[in-house]
Amino acid sequence: MQDAVIFDPRDTDAEAPAGGSPQQEAPSPLLDALDARGRREFNKLQKRLRRQVGNAIIDYGMIHEGDRVMVCLSGGKDSYTLLSILRSLQRNAPIDFSLVAVNLDQKQPGFPEQVLPEYLESIGVEYHILERDTYSVVKEKTPEGKTTCALCSRLRRGSLYGFAEEIGATKIALGHHREDILETLFLNLFFGGSLKAMPPKLLSDDGKNILIRPLAYCREADIAEFARLMAFPIIPCNLCGSQPNLQRQVVKEMLAEWEKKHPGRLESMFKAVTNVAPSQLADRELFDFAGLEEAQARRQASRIELLNE
Numbered sequence: 143m144q145d146a147v148i149f150d151p152r153d154t155d156a157e158a159p160a161g162g163s164p165q166q167e168a169p170s171p172l173l174d175a176l177d178a179r180g181r182r183e184f185n186k187l188q189k190r191l192r193r194q195v196g197n198a199i200i201d202y203g204m205i206h207e208g209d210r211v212m213v214c215l216s217g218g219k220d221s222y223t224l225l226s227i228l229r230s231l232q233r234n235a236p237i238d239f240s241l242v243a244v245n246l247d248q249k250q251p252g253f254p255e256q257v258l259p260e261y262l263e264s265i266g267v268e269y270h271i272l273e274r275d276t277y278s279v280v281k282e283k284t285p286e287g288k289t290t291c292a293l294c295s296r297l298r299r300g301s302l303y304g305f306a307e308e309i310g311a312t313k314i315a316l317g318h319h320r321e322d323i324l325e326t327l328f329l330n331l332f333f334g335g336s337l338k339a340m341p342p343k344l345l346s347d348d349g350k351n352i353l354i355r356p357l358a359y360c361r362e363a364d365i366a367e368f369a370r371l372m373a374f375p376i377i378p379c380n381l382c383g384s385q386p387n388l389q390r391q392v393v394k395e396m397l398a399e400w401e402k403k404h405p406g407r408l409e410s411m412f413k414a415v416t417n418v419a420p421s422q423l424a425d426r427e428l429f430d431f432a433g434l435e436e437a438q439a440r441r442q443a444s445r446i447e448l449l450n451e
C-alpha cells in the first residue's frame with residue numbers, strides 16, 4: 143500500500159523569489175526586465191499553475207512517496223512548463239520523490255542536439271537523451287501526402303515507455319493540458335464515434351507504465367505566457383517538415399472561437415469531462431438499462447419495507 147499523496151494546495155502558494163529569475167531556473171532576460179507590476183502578474187501566474195498542478199496531483203493520486211517521475215521533455219512550451227512547475231512543487235512537498243527529464247532525439251534533420259542538454263545542465267536536473275531514429279521509420283512507412291504525426295507519436299510513446307522501465311521510473315509525466323484534453327474529446331466525438339478524451343492518469347495497455355498529466359487543469363494560454371516569460375529554449379516540433387494534424391488544428395480553432403464568444407465555455411466543458419452521468423448516456427456497458435425493471439422492483443420493495451416499519 144503506497145503512502146497517501148502529497149501536495150497540500152496551500153503549500154503551492156509560495157511565490158517565486160522577488161527580483162531576478164526564480165531559484166534554480168535558467169536566467170530569463172524577459173523576467174529580469176519586468177517592473178514591479180509585471181513581477182506581481184508573473185507571480186500570480188506561477189502560483190495559479192502551481193495550484194492547478196498541485197490539485198490535479200491530489201485529485202488523481204498522481205505522485206506518491208518514493209516515486210521516480212520521468213518527465214518527457216520534447217522541447218515545447220508545455221513540457222518545459224511541466225518540468226519547471228513540478229520542480230518548484232518538489233521543493234515544498236512534504237514527501238520525497240525524484241524527477242528525471244528524458245528527451246527523445248528522433249533524429250530529425252536539423253534537430254538542435256545541444257539545446258536540451260545545455261538547458262538541463264544549467265538548471266541541474268538529472269536527465270537522459272534517448273536516441274532513436276524514428277524519423278527514418280516514419281518517412282519510410284507513411285504514404286506520400288499523409289500526415290506523419292500519428293505514427294511518429296506512437297513510436298515516440300513506445301520508445302519512452304520502454305526507457306522508463308530501464309531507468310526505474312515509476313511514473314511517466316506528460317505535458318498535455320486542458321485544451322489538449324478537450325481537443326481529443328471533440329476529435330473522438332467527430333471522427334472516432336466514441337465519448338473519450340485523454341485521462342489525467344492512465345495505465346498503459348501492457349500494464350507496465352502509469353502515465354500522469356499534471357497539467358490537466360491548466361489553460362494553454364497560461365502555459366504559453368509562462369513559457370514566454372521564462373524564455374525556455376523552445377524547439378519546434380515540425381522539424382520533420384510535417385503539417386501538424388489538420389483536424390486537431392481545426393478543432394483547436396473551433397474551441398478558441400467558442401471561448402472568445404462565450405468566455406468560460408471551455409471551463410464548463412472540462413468540468414463535464416470530470417462529471418459523467420452514465421445513466422444519462424446510452425452505453426449499455428456503463429449502465430444496466432436492461433435491469434431497470436429489477437431496480438424499480440427493488441426500490442418499491444424497500445419503500446414498502448420503510449412504510450411498514
Ligand code: SF4
Pocket residue numbers: 280290291292294295379380381382383384385386
Ligand atoms: S510534427 Fe513531425 S516531429 Fe512533430 S509529431 Fe508530427 S511527425 Fe512527429
